[in-house]
Amino acid sequence: MSRKQREQERVRGIFARRALLLGAGQMGLLGFLAWRLHRLQVEEGERYATLAEENRLSARLTAPPRGRVLDREGRVVAGNRLNWRALLVAEQTADVVATLDTLSRIVPLTETERARIEREVRRRRRFVPVIVREFLTWEEMAHIELNAPDLPGISVELGTTRLYPEGEHLAHVVGYVAPPSERDMDGDPLLELPGIRVGRAGIERHHDRILRGRAGAVQLEVNAVGRVIRELDRREGSQGDDVQISVDAELQKAIRGKIEEGTSVVLMDARNGEVLTLATRPSFDPNVFNSGVTAAQWRQWTANRATPLINKPTNGLYAPGSTFKMVMMLAALEARVTTPGERVFCPGHMDLGEARFHCWNRNGHGSVDMRQALKVSCDVYFYEMAKRIGIDRIAAMSRRLGLGVPLDIELPGARAGLVPDRAWRQAQGKPWALGDTVVHGIGQGFYQLTPLSLATMTARIATGRAVQPHLTRAIAGRPVRGSRPEDWPSLGIPEQHLRLVRESMWAVVNEEGGTARAHRLPAALGAQMAGKTGTTQVRRVTREQRERGFRVEQLPREWRPHALFVAYAPHDNPWLACAVVVEHGTSGSGAAAPLAKEVLVEAFQRLRPGNPTPRVAQVPRT
CATH class of the missing domain: 3.90.1310.10 (Penicillin-binding protein 2a (Domain 2))
Structure with missing residues (x-):
């Protein structure tokens, strides 16, 4: 074989080997592709079909309508x-x-x-x-x-x-809603939807989860970049549950029409604690928060010294003044430091060491027993009782009647107030003096109480039960617990003690010489009220002013005393309890008592006493 032939044979061998290797590689690749196709289409075909369908479909949540808030009559x-x-x-x-x-x-x-x-x-x-x-x-x-x-x-x-719809009339009770903030995010996907609102105050905030409802869902077909092609399916969400409250909107508006700036009125059903009216001025329009509060509006609210954003019936703090004297009577009777018939002489003041504590009546009330002392509001009598009882026993009875303790009201941020005792004073690093006890005997000193707590105290005295003020009557058409008198336990105060206090409060309004005699209810109403006036200083009266015979009307308005009045009615079958506070109203008998009379007359004309168990309003949704 020639050299040329050998070269050709060698080349053919190389080509054959390369062809064989290439063919083997191709067969291997084809085999791998066949295996892979079998795996994708046969073994994992169902999983990839599902993934493809999920990429094609997009499920999105839709915001449900928020539940409504209804007043006691279903409005x-x-x-x-x-x-x-x-x-x-x-x-x-x-x-x-x-x-x-x-x-x-x-x-x-x-x-x-x-x-x-x-x-x-x-x-x-x-x-x-x-x-x-x-x-x-x-x-x-x-x-x-x-x-x-x-x-x-x-x-x-x-x-x-x-x-x-009621705007500022129920703003502090109902509250308002606003878009959720980062601190509101609690894992609920509903809060991430555009247009969703959460409760920011009042009932809207307390019952926010109930009112939110459940989100709906819409199924959309989208392309590879997420653009919507068409809507395939829609499931509407569930509207939030309705919440019915105990406040009567028409009564609330009528009462707010009678009050002036700086006034608070609380009206309760004394039998079960339902709040019927929670009124104050000034207020604000909660509808403004829907479209966003402007900076100018916010500055106007915060610059207003009358604080329209603060719910004064639950957050305003005041000394109770003489409206506290019923607590003193019950504390004295329980401590057995006196008897109802014991008489104390009032010369118009009481001396304690070098300090002199004055009675509101400069000429004194003479010799008075317990009933007379409350009727004429004798300060000296209650100075003496405070000395005998001691501040700790006074504080204990106060809290038993709902003063200075958290009240179970559905308004976030409601304040408990302050009832001082020795431990509280010691925590401040200061001793408690006997003079402090004397001053607190007439509701002055360190007390800081809300109008709501004063109304609660009055309801408990009227019924003898530890009722708690509350606003919720029903949720989704079902009455809530606490709507019946028997839901509330007894205070454990002897009935004869309560009866004496009630009779003394009746005398304040209905007997000659009572501090609120001029403001008893009209005879045509067929009911009598029992109550107690109160006047609390906001600026100390000096000895020089007393000697000059000054009158509080001479003071600038912001230095004048606050006027208070608490009452319940009817006296023989109590079902209404009321507390009125008029800031800088000068006197309880001159400003607060006549307003309380108007409030109770309005309530008797608009409300039916009936059965305290709530009648749940059935209002169709639209």
């Missing part, structure tokens, strides 16, 4: 209304700025709104809607729809927003 005091809002989809318009310019000629947009919209358009994907304006009026919505051809990318969407 809606917090409901929902339609909310038209304009949205912008950037990919549907060639020029976002031009579109916004056109829209501004229909619905004026501020520079701040324009900046926010343009910022959100830059931050989001172009197919994601951006809210341009919420709370459109019907006219604004109609103009946008009419000019739709000239507004590419602009659409109008219908949602709901919170509505408070």
Whole structure:
């Protein structure tokens, strides 16, 4: 074989080996592909089909309507209304700025709104809607729809927003809602939905979870980048449960129409603790929080010395003055430091060491027993009782009657107030003096009590039960526990002691010489009230002023005493308990007692005593 033939044979061998290797590689690759295809399509076909379907479908939550708040007669005091809002989809318009310019000629947009919209358009994907304006009026919505051809990318969407028909009249009770903040995020996916609101105050906050409802779901078909192609299925959410409260909206409005700035009125059903009225002035409009509180509005509220944002019946703190003297009577009887018939002489003052403690009546009341002392509000008598009882036993009876302790009211932030004792004073590093005890015997000193706690005290005295004030009558049509008198335990105070206090309070209003005799209920009403006046100093009266015979009317209004009055009615079958505080009203008999009379007359005319078990209102949802 020639050299040329050997070379050709060698080349053919190399080619054959390479062809064999290449063929083997191809067969191996084809085998791997076949195995992989079998695995994907046969062994794992079902799993990948499911993943593909999940990528094609997008399930999104939808916000449910919020539950309503109803008053005791079933009137809606917090409901929902339609909310038209304009949205912008950037990919549907060639020029976002031009579109916004056109829209501004229909619905004026501020520079701040324009900046926010343009910022959100830059931050989001172009197919994601951006809210341009919420709370459109019907006219604004109609103009946008009419000019739709000239507004590419602009659409109008219908949602709901919170509505408070009674406005400022029930603002402190019902509260308001606002968008959730980061601290509200508790894992509930509902809070991440656009347009969702959470309770920020009052009943709205206390029953927020009940009122929220359950989210609905919509199933959408989307493409690879998440753009919505079409809606495949929709499941509506469940509206939040309705909450019925004990306050009567019409009575609340009527009473607020009678009071002035700085006045608080609490009216309760003494039998079961239901709060019928919780009124104060000034207040605020909770509807403002839906559209956002402006900086100017917030400055106006916070700069107002009358503090419209504070619910004074539950958060205002006052010394109780002579309305505290019923506590002193019960404490003295329980401690057995006196008897109802023992008489104490009042010359118009009491000396203790070098200090002199004055009675409100400079000429004194002469010799008085316990019943007379409350009727004429003799300070000297209760100075003497305070010395005998001691501050710790006074404090114990106070708390038993609901003073200075947390009350189970459904208003977040409600204050318990302060009833001092020796331990409290020692915690401040100061000793408790006998003079302190004497002053506290007439409800002055360190006491800080709310009008709600004074109404609770009055209800407990009237019924002998440890009723707790509450606002909730029913949830989702089911009465709540605590709506019946028998739900509340006895105070454990002897009935004869309570009877003496009630008779003394009746004398205050209905007997000649009583401090509130001029303000007894009209005979035509067929009921009598029992009550007690109170006047608390906000500025100490000096000895020089007393010697000059000054009158409190000469003081600037902000230095005048607060006026208080507590009462229950009818005397023979109590079912209403009331507390009135008039800031700087000068005297309880002159300012608070006549107002309490008007409040009780209004309540008798509007409310039915009936059975204290709540009648649950059945109001159809719309």
